[in-house]
Amino acid sequence: MMNDIIVGIDLGTTNSAIGVVDSGFPMLLADDGGKRIMPSAVWYGPSGEIEVGHKALRRRPIEGSRVITSVKRLMGRELSVEESESLGGKTAEQVSADILRELKRRAEWRLGKALTKAVITVPAYFHDGQRNATKRAGELAGWEVVRILNEPTAAALSYGLDQLGERSRVAVYDLGGGTFDLSILEMQDGVFQVLSTHGDTQLGGDDLDRVLAEKMIGLAGLEAASVGHDAWIRWRVEAERVKCALSERALETFAMPFFDGVNSFSREVTRVEFSEWIQPWVARTLSCCRRALSDARLESNEIDALVLVGGSSRIPVVRTAVESLFGRVADLSQHPDEAIALGATIQAGVISGAMKHLVLLDVTPLSLGIETLGGLMNVLIPRNTTIPCKAGELFTNAVHEQKAMRVRVLQGEREMARDNWELGIVDIPFKPAAKGQARIGVQLHIDENGILEVLARDVKTGIDQILTIRSSAVDVSDESVEKMVGDSVEHAFSDMAERIFTEAKLKAEELLPAVEQALELGRQWLSAKEIKTIETARAEVCQALLEKEPNSLKAAVQRLDTATEALAAKIVQQAMDEALDRQLSL
Structure with a gap:
């Protein structure tokens, strides 16, 4: 083996x-x-x-x-x-x-x-x-x-909790989509032993979606039991979207256009409201935590580390409640999903045996990434990642008949590319392709000596372009790192606002012509009310673009996207039916 x-x-x-x-x-x-x-x-x-x-x-x-x-x-x-x-x-x-x-x-x-x-x-x-x-x-x-x-x-x-001191105790709070468990582990001589565990196989993010969906159905004047299966799934999908959004902001709109083919429902949901509605389910997880502590014969202050995993652990009220119970800040250094x-x-x-010779030498002092469409910083290797390390993503062309792509390698903590340090540039030529058809893989690799290698590959031809940047990835003065991190904190709100606006603007510029084309193709399938809803949403996006207010534009784009979902589904279904008819006629 x-x-x-x-x-x-x-x-x-x-x-x-x-x-x-x-x-x-x-x-x-x-x-x-x-x-x-x-x-x-x-x-x-x-x-x-x-x-x-x-x-x-x-x-x-x-x-x-x-x-x-x-x-x-x-x-x-x-x-x-x-x-x-x-x-x-x-x-x-x-x-x-x-x-x-x-x-x-x-x-x-x-x-x-x-x-x-x-x-x-x-x-x-x-x-x-x-x-x-x-x-x-x-x-x-x-x-x-x-x-x-x-x-x-x-x-x-x-x-990396196997690196803690001798006889360290770790609490792992895992709130996933459908299951929950709290486990207390003791690490001794590099081996983890589960001291106690409590959980619920029928408690997770799905239940929180259901709570929100049922609440919205009630406010729409309906009963959850009377909603058909397919309609219920639509309510649940929207509830999941709103739940995730409320982990990032304090207010989100729950929208169900033409939920029964005629009527629409829309309501703003605040993070405070959602937190109150799910409180009983959060309390159930805390009860499991207390029982696990009791079974392990430990007090909360005897826990050396607390980690949160599972997508639902992102919910602010969940994190706050768990940290309060254990009296310590959770380790959030890893992606919960x-x-x-x-x-x-x-x-x-x-x-x-593949990790037998693992040696950890250093960490990256600042994030490494590349510039993407709109002048955004796309982080591939986050700050404080242990080296050696590598990470990559697949990118595509944003312009029709584009012949090349410039990969601009950056270092820093700011949201916009212009505010970070440029480490180098790689130009990747490729055959002219329709928008979204070219595939360019970009990988950043830092070896144990702190040498950054940038590999950019045209997936279609397999041709690589390699740029080597010696020491720049880790050989940065403490003063420079401190200034970059300080600037990122000082400008955090304005940077994020600009990023939100830029991302929403890119989405709007892609969505508006697509909506216009969709209306041309499928207007005959829509009622006058549906057409008016789409056109109103489209006008709101255009107005928000002029006003340049990030959250308003993002919300307007989301409303337009939601308003055209049914039309898009009909167009896709029509295309599939036509393709099947052509295949059967051969």
């Missing part, structure tokens, strides 16, 4: 991810769109077609009954009639296997070789039936599951 590649997999309720140890360092593998996180969603078509991840989620507004999500909640237990029907004749293991099969396809495509062995994570309180079901799902997908790893242990590994997958990858590397 020492010579085999073993991958690490987080099979999550809402999202999943896969990683591998490369050159002694763990990294998560992205799809062809540069996304490391894949929604745990599967669409089953009427003729046996299967789509997984983002593609499946995009079908949810118009084919909600064919899209299965949150299947992890159903693993290894007896199902009700309603739960069985929701799987459309599949078992929970079969659906999970399709998710794992897609992750396998991604990893093999990225690495260019067949893969067979995996470490897969599960909640610490999963019983044997649930663990065995997870293992069987992996085997159905073509994996040899070499280990089932507890999620809190994986999280602790990803945060990626921490468990990263830990699984580390464990896989340890088992295979």
Whole structure:
């Protein structure tokens, strides 16, 4: 096994991810769109077609009954009639296997070789039936599951908590999409032992979505029980969007245009309101925390580290409540959606021997990234990342018939490219292509000596351009670092406002002509009321562009996007039907 590649997999309720140890360092593998996180969603078509991840989620507004999500909640237990029907004749293991099969396809495509062995994570309180079901799902997908790893242990590994002092105790609060657990681990001699764990397999972000959706349905004068299945999914999808938005700002609009084909509903939701509505569910997680502390015979002040993982741990009221209970600030150094997958990858590397010679030498004093459309700073390697390290993303052309792309490498903490330091430039020529068709991969790699190598690849031809920047990535004076970080704090609000406006402006400039074209193609499918709603939303975007107010423009763009969802779905369906007719006529 020492010579085999073993991958690490987080099979999550809402999202999943896969990683591998490369050159002694763990990294998560992205799809062809540069996304490391894949929604745990599967669409089953009427003729046996299967789509997984983002593609499946995009079908949810118009084919909600064919899209299965949150299947992890159903693993290894007896199902009700309603739960069985929701799987459309599949078992929970079969659906999970399709998710794992897609992750396998991604990893093999990225690495260019067949893969067979995996470490897969599960909640610490999963019983044997649930663990065995997870293992069987992996085997159905073509994996040899070499280990089932507890999620809190994986999280602790990803945060580097195995480097803490002797007999250190760690609390891992994991609030995912469908499950919750609080585990207390003790690290001794480099080995984690679970001292206690409490959780709830039926408590997670999905429940918070349901609370918000039911509240909005009630305010719309409806009863949740009377809402049809497909309509309910639309309410839930919008609730999830608003929930995520309220983790970033204090106010968001919940909008359901033509929810019954005629009537529309819209209401502003504040973060304070949402926090009050979900308080009972947050309290349930805190109760689990107290029981776990009691079982471990510990007081909260005896915990040496607190980490939060799972997407729902981003919710401000959740973080505040947990930090208050434990009396300490949580370690937020890792992405909450990626921490468990990263830990699984580390464990896989340890088992295979790929991480045996790992040496940590230094950290990056400032973030490294590249300039993207609109003059934005796109960070690839965040500040304080341990080196050696590497990270990359896939980019595309923003202009029709574009012949080249300039990769401008930057260092700094500001939101706009102009305010950061330029380290170097790489020009990548490629054959003229339609907008969005060219594919340029960019990877930043810092070796143990602090040498930054920039690799830019034309994916179509495989031709690489390489720029080597010696020492600039880490050899920065303390005074310069302090000034850059200080400037980023001083200008944080204005920088973020400019970034929000720039991103919204780019979205608006892409959306407005698309809406105009969509109206030309599908006006005959719309009522006068629907056309007026779209045109009003389009006018609001144009007005917001003139006023240059970031949040107003962002909200206007979102309203226009929402207002045209049904039209876009009809146009896509029409195109698919026409393509099928052409195929059948051959």
